Amino acid sequence: MKIPFPFAAIVGQDDMKLAILLVSIDRNIGGVMVFGDRGTGKSTAVRSLAALLPPMQIVAGCRFNYPPSNVSDPCSQVCNVDDRINCHEIDTVPVPVVDLPLGATEDRVVGALDLERALTRGEKSFEPGLLARAHRGFLYIDEVNLLEDHLVDLLLDVAASGENIVEREGLSVKHPAGFVLVGSGNPEEGELRPQLLDRFGLSVEVKTPTNLADRVEILRRCDAFARDPEAFTVHWSEKNAEIRDLIVASRGRLDSIEVGDASLETMSRLCMATDADGLRGELTLMRAARAAAALAEDPRVGPDHIRRVAPMALRHRLRRDPLDESGSSARIERAIAEVLSP
Structure with missing residues (x-):
């Protein structure tokens, strides 16, 4: 698994980092859209979320990230009996930060019939997609302004309802899909549809640094990370832990x-x-x-x-x-x- 660049080691881009921290504290803010020049650390900052956020509890082995206190009838809609043997066990996992590739098919995003089980066992079973994996986490779309229209419409529906409904191939499935939408894009490559842009709670603009000292420090840190990612991550682990503790404390006093x-x-x-x-x-x-x-x-x-x-x-x-x-x-x-x- 590729090691993400430590969030604490990102130089500058204060607005982008603040926006990410705010939606990490309160998911109801509704996500972040990051516009800016190429090579300004947009995707780096988002992917560093996985190592930054406090872990969450789920039903052991659950492919839909159900919390332990929420195991009830919804499970019967999306899982076979064989998949529910650990429903009363609890597992602690990292908060998911799921990438949605621009070329992803609709089946890959929403889920579809599990063909292997259908062919080998003659059972209709739902194979969850990216929306299920992103439940209770973050769904990240790089170059979101290039996303195909039919996927934009699909995301609008799910983002508004918090549920993913699949009606196809003899399947009728509904499961929670509550995620924070995070997108990045270059304005020069096309505008984002207003309906989707409005679904992002916050929007920030990032620019190429103009301060010489910042640019030199960015080069120094990127080079150190490329040479030895593990050592660099360990070096910044304490600072990352401080930010994680700050997020937890801020969530606690939010109400x-x-x-x-x-x-x-x-x-x-x-x-x-x-x-x-x-x-x-x-x-x-x-x-x-x-x-x-x-x-x-x-x-x-x-x-x-x-x-x-x-x-x-x-x-x-x-x-x-x-x-x-x-x-x-x-x-x-x-x-x-x-x-x-x-």
Whole structure:
């Protein structure tokens, strides 16, 4: 198994790292879309999640990542009796970070009839796909703007419902598919469909570093990792563990974070000032600001938290204004200056 680059060793790209931490603290934020130049560490940061996140408990051997407390009737819909012999045993596994290749077929994504069992034993059995593997974890799509339309529609349905429903080849299967969608892409290679873009809670832009010291440090660390991945990972393991502990602690205090009426009003005024589409922007902004407060060990959401997460929560929800040539980030910064001015 390929060793992922340690999350703690990534140089710069603070917005991208913050967005990943926020959705790791609160899955309800709804995922991250990372736009940027080629070779800026987008996929590296996402794939480092697997080694960063705290492990989770599942029913031993379960291919659908069911938690031990949730073993009930749904199992009978997707597993044969032979597959349920360990349903009362518990296993601890890494949180799944599943890659969805651009060339994946629909059967590979949603699951299909287990042909081997059908041919050798004459039984209809469901072979789970990538959505089942990603349940309770992260589904990562590199170059998501190149994803085929029919897969985009499929992901929209599953992301909205949290369930994967398969009706084909005499099978009728429904299983939970609650995952955090993470995508990366290069804007030069095509735009993302608005319906899918709206499903990402946060959107960040990454750029090629312009600081000489940062570029030199990136070269130094990449070279050290390429020469000896195991030693490099061990060197950064303590820092990675600190980030993991911070995620766990932040999750624990998330529900106690106070979001006062003044903060809620500020968020709504920001969304109105930027003319953001729908109300999903406000909900995402509230959840992201609360996670940011938990990360900072603050008891309540304040202007600093809102200011920090507003660009990534609203940037991809703005309507295009043909009379305004400035980018979405500049429009949000202007709105922040107006709404959050002393």
